[in-house]
Amino acid sequence: MTAGEGGAAAVPYGCHAHPYPPGTLRPSGDPAVADRRVLDHYLRWKACFVRRGIGGEEGRYAVYTPDAAHPYVAEAQGYGLVITALMAGADPEARTVFDGILRHVRAHPSVNDPELHAAQQDGEGRDVGGTDSATDGDLDIAYGLLLAGRQWGGDYTGLALRRVHAVKESEVHPATRLMKLGDWSSGDWDGVSRTSDVMPGHLRAFRAATGDPFWDEALDAQLTLIGALQRYHAPDTGLLPDFVVDTLTGRPRPAPSQVLEGPHDGDYHWNACRDPWRLGADAALGGDPRSGEAARRISRWARTATGGDPDRIGCGYHLDGTRYGEGFSPAFAAPLAVAALTDEGAQGWLDALWDRLCAAPPDPARAYAAGVQLQSMLVISQNAWEP
Template sequence: MRRAGVPFGEHSVRYAPGALRPSGDPAAADRQVLEHYRRWKAFFLRSGDEVGGRGRCAVFTPDAAHPFVAEAQGYGLVITALMAGADPDAQDIFDGILRHVLAHPSVNHPDLHAAQQDAGGRDAGGGDSATDGDLDIAYGLLLADRQWGGGAYEALAVRRIDAVLESEVHRGTRLTKLGDWSSGRYDEVSRTSDWMPDHFRAFRAATGDPRWDEVLDAHLSLAGVVRTRHAPATGLLPDFVVGTTSGDPRPAPGEVLEGPHDGDYHWNACRDPWRLGADAVTSGDARTWAAARGLSRWARAATGGDPAEIRNGYRLDGTAYGDPGSPAFFAPFAVAAMTEGEGDAGDEGAQGWLDALWARMCGSPPDPARAYAAGVQLQSMLVVSHNYWVP
């Protein structure tokens, strides 16, 4: 098996100037990531007959509506591709998850993934797609092409990227839809955790399609509008934005898809500091850098610099309503904290804030009953330890 193109732990892809990293030995940080990865594999990877046959793998989600969901498979592909060079089995695991994905196409488009499978390996919930899963699956394929080459991964990635643009991006607004099923009243709804700027940049580079520039700009523009109009004091984004096609984009006024907190910073939007921060530190884009920095500074002030005080849910004005403690909420703020770099006015205490968040992550091993939080935390740790890169 060929050597990984970007081995984990070599930190060969540099971040943008000013991006912080945890204090101490980078090799020690890498060991923490590797230990969390080993536990993640032990708790959540399933293979063989458990997922439909020999040679297949899938990420198990005991906390989701079904045991296998698209979001988790996307996480698995990205994680295993990034861990190449540290895990000799990374490519085999990646290929196993990919076989699972390819065995379950969406009923609406053969190059998208059916979002849910039951314990028997059968498609559930209608067999249509979820945009976040397809975005990460395509991105993982681009990572795999850079790591292991051969051309097959890239070809699959381009097909999926084109399918996302065709069926999961609104042709008028250029915003992500909820899935390839979104129509009618859902046509105006976009989920902020699907706003993945670094993915859009990678898709533009892989395909040469300038429409991905439009997608990137549309999302960053809307994020700015929503923050300015609806969360000027916090920078928080809601789980779902409605009114995207009418010229009046706004947080969901109540239950749109999942529950009464659809318009709050809830269990979807908690990923936004990670997604915005990951783009900021890899691209240096002033728009995502400012957004991530604003989120970090708000969180630091709201908690007095104590990550244990980060709550699992906020109104957009910063009023907390959730319990504290989930890595799905505190880990993404560590990525955002990387943007409070040296030389910027008001950054006093930024390094200590990042170090406190890093210590909190290192002291919070994955919970075998919480695949979602474990996946968010591990990917946040990969970014914070400077082991993340954009193909």
Template sequence: MRGVRSMTTLPVAVAAAVTLTASAGIAHSAAPAAESPSSGVGTTVTSSIADSPARPSALLSPSASAADQEAAIAEFYTDWKSAFVRNDCQDDWYHVYSPDAYEPYVAEGQGYGLVITAQMADVDPEAQQLFDGILQYVLDHPSALDPDLMAGAQDLSCNTTGGQDSATDGDLDIAYGLLLADAVWGSEGVHDYHALAVRRIDAIKRSEVHPDTRLMELGDWAHPEWTPELYWGSRPSDWMLGHFRAFREATGDSDWDTIRIAHQDLIETLQQDYAPDTGLLPDFVQDTGTDPKPAQGQFLESDTDGYFSWNACRTPWRIGVDAVESGDPRSVAAAQRMDEWIKQSTGGDPNQIGSGYRLDGTRYATGSDAAFFAPFAVAAMSNPESQQWLDALWAKIVATEVDPDTYYAASIQLQVMLIVSGTGVTL
């Protein structure tokens, strides 16, 4: 569970929401945190993945045949859906179950679910039904602070709990998933996906983008009076550069260019000043208005908040996907920096990728987890010298089965597989 100190200056109406969650995302570990309810979702995938072009600016793809990649994704998705997609609470709701998060249902998981089901539109005949059910769940669980965003967390009965305010990563993926849905199904059905996406994008800009730094805030609860230290914090795994490009395209709002560039500037600064040999980014950044730096000690969650840990493990994927989709030289350079270091530090053996590093590259945790090793495959696609390494990563990924106790790793792994294989929609 996320450890967030109580803020005595908050208004009473929102104090409980911010104190329990400070919904900056989900604290993850290798151990499950809740018992699993029974699944109400079918598990059969009947169609095959359509041929998809390589990512527009990717320099590499796995050497495995397209048929083998398709089969691996279809099998993994079937197992992921069976393990984590549920409709326990209400007939028109589906929701992604998160046994390893601090609550059974979290906004992050619903964002993952929307992105994944939209990407699987050509594979799963249930995809739009599942998407619409997850979307309805999102719409029926608004943030108490900005109702155009999602409340961060719900219990097993699907009642919003301490996470009454928003989680930035969940909202970003929810908005992006809506844009994917508009691209694959159009917006003439039950839901106007495009209109809902634009409404949520505007809310993200209004409530989750810092007005001075233009960096992503930790949630709509970040406030100069309520949470003064956290107000000047940001989380690199929320720096979804490709999402920002899609938001610019969908809304025509050039502020999203400014927002993206602010994040690219800070990525470059952090890599140069704090991780020149590794390119690793920390879980959290503090003092963004004055002297941005990796979090010192326990900033929001734990004493590893300034390390490449359970949040930052996503950054090779988030930055890497912008590199291989947009070809932006700054994103390519940032992704290649991480790729070169991890490849060399492991001797080209993905089994040597640890589950937590200090920014200088020293490991502070042992064990192998897909949340850490899978994202490096996306970064590898940007580097022309990494074919053998990418193939080794892909082999490890496809050999790693869904663990029903670890939704976080499985959801990241599936999204990485979709990107690396070139499957799904490109915005």
């Protein structure tokens, strides 16, 4: 397909342009009904979290995060770029919103590398909390730009390639090929990585866009890390920790408490809950059997541990499967639905998860969960595709 002209979408929402590998599950029922449910969730997400006029600029948009440390964070802007690129063809404002978020991103370069994004802004759109980067945000920003280049043409691909290069230079450890926490995390931080920064599909797209075999090496290193963590530290569950330490020694292990964020840095917590989504999406879109096996291990544990009831999914687990987090959140449930796509015995579990997600509209106070849920639903409904 060629890039869209004048804002038209080359890959319009609902066209299901990317066939998933044989054996990949999908929710039971009419795909058109699933598409409408995702569109409804998107429109609610947009109404809740997309803000206009940031910093007094009418054309600058940003994704608002009432549940984060600051109103505007890099992770959310990356989510916004990916989501709006995928929703083109359904939302006539998709490109306008995309361009507005991109304007915000470009107005806030990292102090360490101007092709990366300063991670946090206040309600007036001013940098706060330091002006360095967060790797997860930058990965999604670069990926969103690649999607936009496929969708609309223009200068997006050139901007994407500059950001992909900046990620390589500033956010990937040159020896381990694992993701650093940001462009600031050198020295004592060299051996620390975050599992939710393992986004195999993004690295696969970077390799396709650049032709650089570096990204093959990074992909192999990161999927090897995931396999080792599951095999040696969570053999019965497949669960992954928020953070990993000792990556320079060749014997990586879950982080002890308080490495970066809190007492659950070594548990399946509010970062790692995204991992089944990223791994399951790569299995569906990239067909990598390593991603599929990793996602399937988590899926099989989850449907057994919950008895197939999505409301029994907790918000935090030790790696042995012991639950410590109470309540239900789409941030934990939606990624498990993506993982279920890889699990041939999980049709009933997938359908139960899908129905639960469709019955859970975005909570205006929970931007993180809503963003994870919407992107997971795009994958589950086969409305995600590779740039």
